[in-house]
Structures are given as structure tokens and as C-alpha cells.
Amino acid sequence: MPDLDLAIRGGTVVTASDTIRCDIGIRNGRIALLAEAVTGAARTIDASGLLVMPGGIDSHVHLDQDSGPDVTMADGFESGSRSAAAGGNTTIIPFAMQIKGRSLRACVTEYHAKAEGQSLIDYGFHLIVSDPTPTVLNQELPALFADGCTSFKVFMTYDDLVLTDRQLLEVFSVARREQALVMVHAEGYDSIKFLADRLEQAGKTAPYYHGVSRPEIVEREAAHRAISHAELLDVPIMIVHVSGREAMEQIRWARQRGLKVYAETCPQYITLTADDMKGLNMDMSGAKYVCSPPPRDTDSQKAIWEGLKQGVFQTFSSDHCPFFYDSPRGKLSPKGRTSFRWVPNGIPGVETRMPILWSEGVAKGRISANEFVALTSTNHAKMYGLYPQKGTIAVGADADIVLWDANRKETLRQEILHHGSDYTPWEGFEVTGYPVMTIARGRTVVEEGKVRGSPGDGRFLKRDKSPYALPLGA
Ligand code: DUC
Ligand code: ZN
Ligand code: ZN
Secondary structure (H helix, E strand, O other): OOOOOEEEEOOEEEOOOOEEEOEEEEEOOEEEEEEOOOOOOOEEEEOOOOEEEEOEEEEEEOOOOOOOOOOOEOOOHHHHHHHHHHOOEEEEEEEEEOOOOOOHHHHHHHHHHHHOOOOOOEEOOEEEOOOOOHHHHHHHHHHHHHOOOOEEEEEOOOOOOEOOHHHHHHHHHHHHHHOOEEEEEOOOHHHHHHHHHHHHHOOOOOOHHHHHOOOHHHHHHHHHHHHHHHHHHOOOEEEOOOOOHHHHHHHHHHHHOOOOEEEEEOOHHHHOOHHHHHOHHHOHHHHHHOOOOOOOOHHHHHHHHHHHHHOOOOEEOOOEOOEOOOOOOOOOOHHHHHOHHHOOOOEOOOOOHHHHHHHHHHOOOOOOHHHHHHHHHHHHHHHOOOOOOOOOOOOOOEOOEEEEEEEEEEEOOHHHOOOOOOOOOOOOOEEEEEEEEEEEOOEEEEEOOEEOOOOOOOOEOOOOOOHHHOOOOO
């Protein structure tokens, strides 16, 4: 077939359902042919000895997000997408966050401007609804869904973002009517505030106490409340960044009731623990691990593995929320030094997500390579209205592909990563399995850690409504 632009030859193709030896022919950025042997393409990549998988889709990423007057996020769309591609991803879905008191539409327009001409790979936007006024509920949200932002996140904590129960019910009801997928940050505002106040009064202000102020109970309580609201209105929800057994049990309980309650977890909950926030000698280095919900303990890690193996979790995302460590506008901000309460909340991880799950999951025999593909790519596409354009290797799909060396050993270090942060929480973490080449719509974006793509190569993805957001019809 001489009209093919590219042939990927000799690899083993792994999708969420199959593992097969075949070549791939690519034309105009799409997969045109899967065959035992593909010849005659303008260019050929030899993938012998490598796995050929759908490029990763990271559906939980924060880039260039407004983080208050004292703090700057460490990644914009250029560095964030570059880092994502270097970690084997071909699509990211960051958030367009509403600032309370402002129009959601105006905020989304700003995020489009931030991303325009910057991203090396395709991207969509989830919305964050922080101020559900009648205009937002009745005009802006339906219009933004129609524009391809078909999912949104709500927060049950944080002064600037928290919604009351009444507001949660109002936005859930719009989601049901419009078939939008709701993502829930489940941590209870009042319990956290109460505990944080008490800890500060006792002089317990080091980063470690961030975790103490947000125990699993507050996550479990909020998860249960969100599930109850969802049941009341018959609306599917996705509980994001689930950290341990307690919240997971609520999700299992909801499923047993037949409810459409989906769940996401992240690398920090299978590899880090609360002790990491202690830092050395209780100094500020624990701030490097401050994220919410916080990492728990080794029993929670075991629970998360059970959930990953048993299908409790549909998606494994990074929750990449990158800040600088050694910067007055980052983790070491003057305010952050006074109390854990003010330490910028989030960690970088878009580049390390796939190697960590492969290494800890597939290489250690906990999950199969097909489950890895489902958790890192296919299920994200299905959940968020991108399937089958994205998330699989099939004729007609975008040629979004990662070539993966399952045996390659790498030590995760800041110096090999491509993100904007000045540190990685996984410094020195050894992995087996690493991306060798990331191909997005038929173009090589990253090869052996070297960036070949350009800002602006990535396009905005107008996503379909999620089939998973259909109500039960109760
Ligand atoms: N929630 C997120 O999803 N990311 C970072 C911080 C947070 O609370
Ligand atoms: Zn969150
Ligand atoms: Zn997040």
C-alpha cells in the first residue's frame, strides 16, 4: 500500500482486549491498516521487541490553573503536554476552572487562549463549577457541553471552590438533564476545617499535618454524601482521586445498589504514604508530597490494588497538579511556611503515571498488560466521550500510539523528566517498563526522551457526550 505515510512493523499490539502480533499502517494521522505485514509506506518504524499500545490518555491534569495571588503553577500547556508525551501520553484533559463570581464561559475562553498554539498533543477541557448561578446552570453549562466540554468537576472542600449540598444537587440535576459526566472531589469541608483549626491551635503546622487534617473518614463521609445525592437524582458520578479503603467501600456499596458510581485512582495512592510528608527532620521537604486527598498507608495501598484488580476503578490518572518546590511562589511560599494549610496542594506526575503503573502493576504481576491499557487509555476515552477516535488501536482511530519497552529499567529522577516543576515526588524510584516513542496522529512527538513535536501540533478535542453519563432511568 504505497499511499501509507507510516508503517510500524514487528511489534506486539496490546489493546484493552487483545494482544496480537501485527503491523500497523498509518495514513493522514489515522490507522488505515492492521495486517501481518505492512510494506511500502513512506516511512517505517521498527518496533521489534517492543509493545505497541494506544497512547496514554490522562484525564486528570491541571495546567496553568489560577492558584491564587501568591502561587504560580509550574506547568502551562507547552511544558505540561511535553511532559505528558514523554511519559507515553497522546491526549490530556486538563481543567478550565471557574473563579467564583465570574462567568464560567469567560473562564473557559481564557483557558482556550492559554492552550492555543501551545500543546504538543491533543487536549480537551473538563469544567470546574465553583459558582452555579442560574445563568451558569441554565445557559452556560448547556452551551459549553455543546461545545465539547462534556464533563465537569465539583468540589466538596476548599474555601474558593466548595459547593453546598443544595448547589451540588442543582448541578447534578443539570448533569442528568444534559448527559454530562460529573467528577467529584470528595472531602468534607467542615471536618477538614475543624481539624485544621485544632491542629494549628496546638502548634502542629508542619506539612505532615496536612494528612492528619484530612483523614480517610472525611473522604468517606463526602463520598457517601455525593453518592446519596447522585442516587436521589439518578445521575452517574465519577469519584476522582480515591485514596484508600474507606472511600472505596462506599463505591462498592453504591455499585451493589446498582448505581452508576465510577472511580479514579492515582499513582500517589499506590506508592506514597503519609510518612513522606514528614520530610527529613520535620523540615519543609514534606511539602513536596502535599496533595489532596493525601497519601495514606501501606494498608490503603493494598486496598487500592484490590480495587484496581477487581474493577472498582475505571481510570488511573496522574492528578498532575505541579508546583515548584524551592520557590517563594511554590511549596516554599512564605505563607506555606507558616502552616500546612497554605502549602500549594498538588504534585507533578503526568510523565511518571504510566511507568509507575506498568512497573508496580504489570511487571509485578498484579494486573495484565490489557488491564494497563484499559486503566491508562481506553477507559478514559470511553468515559469522557473520545472513543473510538482515541484510546484504542483500530482501523479508523487516530494514530495515537506509544512504543513501550517492557523490560527497560529506569530510575525516575528530576533530570530525566520534562515537566516545569523543579522536583519529582518519585526521585530515585526504580521502574521496569518505559516509553520509547510517543506517536500522536502519526507524528513522532517524543523519541528516547528527545522531543520531536512542536507546540501547536495538538488540537482541542470537542468531546461527545459520555455514554456513561446516561441515567439509569429510575
Ligand atoms: N484536587 C485535585 O484534583 N487536584 C489537586 C488538588 C485537589 O484538591
Ligand atoms: Zn480534587
Ligand atoms: Zn486534580
